[in-house]
Amino acid sequence: MYNHRYVDMNQLTELFKALSDPSRRHIIDCLKVKPKTPSELLEEMDISQPTLSHHLDILKRVKLIDGIRDGQFIVYSLNMTVFDMAFEYLIQIKKKR
Numbered sequence: 001m002y003n004h005r006y007v008d009m010n011q012l013t014e015l016f017k018a019l020s021d022p023s024r025r026h027i028i029d030c031l032k033v034k035p036k037t038p039s040e041l042l043e044e045m046d047i048s049q050p051t052l053s054h055h056l057d058i059l060k061r062v063k064l065i066d067g068i069r070d071g072q073f074i075v076y077s078l079n080m081t082v083f084d085m086a087f088e089y090l091i092q093i094k095k096k097r
Helices: 009-019 022-033 038-044 049-061 080-095
Strands: 065-070 073-078
Touching: 009 022, 009 049, 009 080, 022 038, 022 049, 022 065, 022 073, 038 049, 038 073, 049 065
Parallel strands: none
Antiparallel strands: 065 073
16 A cells, blocks of 8 residues: 655655646646647647647656657657556545544
8 A cells, every 4th residue: 555654745746736737737638548649639739839848848757647759759648656646645645634
């Protein structure tokens, strides 16, 4: 079972900051369906390519997404391990009530 004493609280803080942006949450929603390339994400979002790159970089830094090179493309997918860690942390807070 998850034990919040072993969580890097700085990492958790950065994760929640990353999730606070609506564009990044939209990216995550798009990736829930299936892994996608930046071009596929741009088709679903109303942002520029540089803005998308900026948001993808932030999501990669906090390990919410992974990028795997497939030929000349990078395919992004969700890293569920990090979501599980955050979820378990929040569940532990609720259980303490």
